Amino acid sequence: MAAGSGERMDSKVPKQFLEINNQPILAYTFKIFKKIKNLNIHIVLPHDGFDNWKKYISKYVDKETILVRGGSHRNISVRNGLDSVTTNKGLIGIHDAVRPFISESLITNLFLEAEKNGNAVPYTKSTNSIRKIDGEKNFAVERSKYVQIQTPQIFEASILKKSLDTINDNNYNDEASLIEELGVKINLVEGEENNIKITTEKDLKYFD
Numbered sequence: 001m002a003a004g005s006g007e008r009m010d011s012k013v014p015k016q017f018l019e020i021n022n023q024p025i026l027a028y029t030f031k032i033f034k035k036i037k038n039l040n041i042h043i044v045l046p047h048d049g050f051d052n053w054k055k056y057i058s059k060y061v062d063k064e065t066i067l068v069r070g071g072s073h074r075n076i077s078v079r080n081g082l083d084s085v086t087t088n089k090g091l092i093g094i095h096d097a098v099r100p101f102i103s104e105s106l107i108t109n110l111f112l113e114a115e116k117n118g119n120a121v122p123y124t125k126s127t128n129s130i131r132k133i134d135g136e137k138n139f140a141v142e143r144s145k146y147v148q149i150q151t152p153q154i155f156e157a158s159i160l161k162k163s164l165d166t167i168n169d170n171n172y173n174d175e176a177s178l179i180e181e182l183g184v185k186i187n188l189v190e191g192e193e194n195n196i197k198i199t200t201e202k203d204l205k206y207f208d
Helices: 025-034 050-057 074-083 104-117 157-164 175-181 201-207
Strands: 042-045 066-069 091-094 119-125 130-134 137-141 147-149 153-156 188-190
Touching: 025 104, 042 050, 042 074, 050 066, 066 074, 074 091, 074 157, 091 104, 091 157, 104 119, 104 153, 104 188, 119 175, 153 157, 153 175, 157 175
Parallel strands: 042 066, 119 188
Antiparallel strands: 091 153, 119 147, 119 153, 130 137
């Protein structure tokens, strides 16, 4: 998924296209996934300026990679990406383009877990104390009962496509929350601390 505008980065260029050492962040992410055997890669690009972004990123990806026009909201972009997958068989993983530090071993492990259990969603435990805000009140909660979710989230293709047919609005937390609404148990798999999502300018320091 590389269709976002990256508003929180405070940059005229969407953050997935920001160049680090003469390469866009998206290219770093692509190179990791390209190492995985038997994986077909589809990249969903911004709707606005699609032709220009397609021409630009084509310099960094191979000809086998399918470039897809995104939509005005995430769910439309995800739908467009899924529509570009012509089969309902196998597994589909959805990854944030701006998580370029994921390891090859985690990707492989997630696909293996999804193959055994129907889906795989990576998580990390919180190292900080957590408080819940309820209106004007706030109170401590047990951090061991909460985890932070990452991508790629991997699901059976048919189930993932079905889940998107169940939503009527543009807002949802992530694909795991949609799958859960179908009554499917989510299989959590421990992720990696390094698999951060680049959100603001300060996150660029991780490239150093």
